[in-house]
Every structure is written in C-alpha cells, then in structure tokens.
Amino acid sequence: MDNAQLSLLKKLVESYGPSGNEEKIRDFIMEEIKDYADEVKTDRMGNLIAVKKGPGKRIMIAAHMDEIGVIATSVDDNGFIRFSNIGGVSPFTALYQRVMFADGTIGVVGMEHLDEMKNLKLDKMFIDIGAKSKEEALSKVHVGDVACFYNTFTQEGDQLISKAMDDRIGCFIAIEALKAVKDSPNELYFVFTVQEEVGVRGAKTAAYGIDPDMGIAVDVTLTGDTPKARTMDVKLGDGPAIKIRDNSMLSHPAVKNLMIDTAKAHDIPYQLEVLDFGGTDSGAIHLTRSGVPSGVISIPCRFVHTPSEMVSRKDVEHSVMLLTKILEQDIQF
Structure with missing residues (x-):
C-alpha cells in the first residue's frame, strides 16, 4: 500500500x-470511483452501485459502507443522553469511549454507579456531551440522532488500526479492485451496501435488483491468534480467508x-475460514430470487x-x- 492508498x-x-x-460515506466513495466505472448509481435503499460492463456473467461484489453505532433515546434534565445500539455494540466495549454525531458533536459514554460490573448494560449508560441542562443538550442532539464511535486511523508496523474497519476495509478492497x-x-x-450491521438489508434489495450470476462479499472475520482466544484457524498476516461457512451461509x-x-x-497466501456465528452480505445474496452461487473473501x-x-x-x-484476479477470469458456472 502506497501513501495515496493509506490516505484513502x-x-x-x-x-x-x-x-x-x-x-x-456514500458520497465520498462515489467521488473516489466515478471515473473508474461505466455507470455509477444509487438505488432507493441507498446502496451505491458501480458497474463495469462486459459480455459475460453478472458478478456482484458487495462491501458494506455502514458501521455500528448508537442512537439517542432520551435526554434527561441534566443534559445526559440515554441511548440504544445500532448493530452489535457491547456495553463493555462502549464504556468511556468517545462517540460522534453527524454534525460533529462529540460525547463520552459513561455509566451509572454499579456495585458489580457484570451488571453493566446499555440501559445503565449515558452519553455526556458537556451539556449542563436538557435545553443545552437538545440544541445539539435530538432523540433519534445517531452516533458512531470516534477514533483515528493508526498504522503500527504491519498493522492498521481504526474504528469501522468493519467494513470500510472491504470497501477499500473493492475500490482498489475496481x-x-x-x-x-x-x-x-461493485455494490457498497447499506444496513449490513442491522440485518444485511441493503445487500438483499441490491441483489434482487441486479439478479447476479455470482456473488462475492468482502468483509472482516475474527481471528484465533490472540491469548486464549476462541479456537479458530485464522491469523492476522497469513492472507485473506476464504469462507467455508458462517451462521448465514455455506459457501457455494x-x-x-x-x-x-x-x-x-497466483501464489497468493490464503486461509480457510469456518465461523460458528455471524454473517455477511453473502448471506442475503445467495438466497436472492432462485439462488445465487456466493462466497466471501474475509479479512482477518x-x-x-470495537473502536480499535x-x-x-x-x-x-x-x-x-x-479479488482482482478472480474478476479478470471468464467465469462460466
């Protein structure tokens, strides 16, 4: 990866x-890819679709643009914001992290006093945006406003660290392959999908509209290479993981x-991934219409x-x- 790619x-x-x-994020990706596709459009669900025309099979490549987050549910008299989750947010991961609302307002996630941390749940937590009253808080954040975690991109040696690698790293790979x-x-x-984190919703509607002959999702997967991790034969740095199964699909x-x-x-290192839970956009794509042969390139x-x-x-x-070498082939099944 060169400096331009790291900046992207x-x-x-x-x-x-x-x-x-x-x-x-859709507007940003659209500007980045518009000169590399024959057609770029947004469907009614909000998916961004870039088409490279050709005479052969229709191949759908899906990477989801969305990330996990939190949604404001109420504001108390002292200006503290109660919230719920958008996607898979753990209270233990969220605690004392910073979150950012769409207008740039930053808050810190705090919690009520608890005698035992095992009782920590999202309904015992709040977001502090520095407001001193309900009126001051409501001048910046309203019920229904959504925030993402706030963290910056860091490179440490070979490792790349940030919030939203799930699945902006898949978006990056799709952009570079495009x-x-x-x-x-x-x-x-090339479909940059919406609402994957809340039920692969964008991929479902996009695949129905495209009616592809084959589907490939590009998404992250877990690893089994940290101390006392859940047993899993996937490691950071050993190459992309080719999915065998997860909770949403068996790869074709x-x-x-x-x-x-x-x-x-092409002498590309790879791993085989068996995930006992979770899923990707391919879980929706492969069930579209009369069925779509699908698989996943997973990034360990x-x-x-988490925000890191x-x-x-x-x-x-x-x-x-x-992904590039796959797409350059004449696919005939």
Missing part, C-alpha cells in the same frame, strides 16, 4: 456512517474452489466491533490481488 483508507475509516446514515480491473469478460457490479463449492484455485495460481480482524479494529496491511494487499 484513513478517510474511509474515519468517515461517519452508522447503519441507516450512510450518506456521507480501479485495477481493466478488461473483464464479466459484467461487474464452485465459488469457494474458484477462490482457492485463483489464489494458488482483531477486536471486531486491527487488520494486517499484507492481508489487505493480498485481498485486493485475489
């Missing part, structure tokens, strides 16, 4: 875009084998659904290479 990734991950509020593929025999639909054998064969043919990621998600630069580079 920094802008992607630091952008605001919780589920259902993807306008800012730029890299020059002449594909297939018709490529033809797609899985295409990925493996492509990685072997530590500390998923960590991926390997080498894994990202190899994921771009793998």
Whole structure:
C-alpha cells in the first residue's frame, strides 16, 4: 500500500456512517470511483452501485459502507443522553469511549454507579456531551440522532488500526479492485451496501435488483491468534480467508474452489475460514430470487466491533490481488 492508498483508507475509516446514515460515506466513495466505472448509481435503499460492463456473467461484489453505532433515546434534565445500539455494540466495549454525531458533536459514554460490573448494560449508560441542562443538550442532539464511535486511523508496523474497519476495509478492497480491473469478460457490479450491521438489508434489495450470476462479499472475520482466544484457524498476516461457512451461509463449492484455485495460481497466501456465528452480505445474496452461487473473501480482524479494529496491511494487499484476479477470469458456472 502506497501513501495515496493509506490516505484513502484513513478517510474511509474515519468517515461517519452508522447503519441507516450512510450518506456521507456514500458520497465520498462515489467521488473516489466515478471515473473508474461505466455507470455509477444509487438505488432507493441507498446502496451505491458501480458497474463495469462486459459480455459475460453478472458478478456482484458487495462491501458494506455502514458501521455500528448508537442512537439517542432520551435526554434527561441534566443534559445526559440515554441511548440504544445500532448493530452489535457491547456495553463493555462502549464504556468511556468517545462517540460522534453527524454534525460533529462529540460525547463520552459513561455509566451509572454499579456495585458489580457484570451488571453493566446499555440501559445503565449515558452519553455526556458537556451539556449542563436538557435545553443545552437538545440544541445539539435530538432523540433519534445517531452516533458512531470516534477514533483515528493508526498504522503500527504491519498493522492498521481504526474504528469501522468493519467494513470500510472491504470497501477499500473493492475500490482498489475496481480501479485495477481493466478488461473483464464479466459484467461487474461493485455494490457498497447499506444496513449490513442491522440485518444485511441493503445487500438483499441490491441483489434482487441486479439478479447476479455470482456473488462475492468482502468483509472482516475474527481471528484465533490472540491469548486464549476462541479456537479458530485464522491469523492476522497469513492472507485473506476464504469462507467455508458462517451462521448465514455455506459457501457455494464452485465459488469457494474458484477462490482457492485463483489464489494458488497466483501464489497468493490464503486461509480457510469456518465461523460458528455471524454473517455477511453473502448471506442475503445467495438466497436472492432462485439462488445465487456466493462466497466471501474475509479479512482477518482483531477486536471486531470495537473502536480499535486491527487488520494486517499484507492481508489487505493480498485481498485486493485475489479479488482482482478472480474478476479478470471468464467465469462460466
């Protein structure tokens, strides 16, 4: 990754875009990709779709723009904001983190006094934006306003760290593959989806409209390489993980084998991923209409659904290479 690519990734991950509020990140991606596609459009759900036309099969590549966040549910007389979650937010992860609302207002997540931390739940927590009264708080934040976690992009050696790597790193890989593929025999639909974190909703409607012959999601996955981690044969730095299964799908054998064969043919390191829970946009794509052969290129990621998600630069580079080489092939199943 060169400096321009790192700058692009920094802008992607630091952008605001919780589920259902993807306008800012969508506008940024649209500006980045508009000169590399034959057609760029936004559907009624809010998905951004970039098309590279070709004579062959319709291939849908999905990476979700949205990130987890919180939503204001009430404001008390002292100006403290009660909230609920948008997507998978752990109270233990959220505690004392900073959050940012769409207008740039920053708050800190605090909690009521608890005798035992095991009792910590989101309904025992609040956001402090520095307001001294309900009126002052409501001048900045209203019920229904949504915030993302606030953190900056950092590179430490080979590791890249930020909030929203899930799944802006997938968006980055899709963008770089879109730029890299020059002449594909297939018709490529790069879809930057909305509302994945709350039920793969954007991918479901986009896939119905596109009616693809094959689907590929690009998303993060967990690792088993930290101390006493849940047993999982995926490590940071060992290459992109080719999904075998998760809780939402069993990868289609033809797609899985295409990925493996492509990685072997181009000496791209890869891993095989079996995830016992969770899912990706492919979980929706493969059930579209009469069914779509689908698979996933997964980027190993530590500390998923936290403000400090960590991926390997080498894994990202190899994921771009793998996706590009797949899309350059004449796919015939």
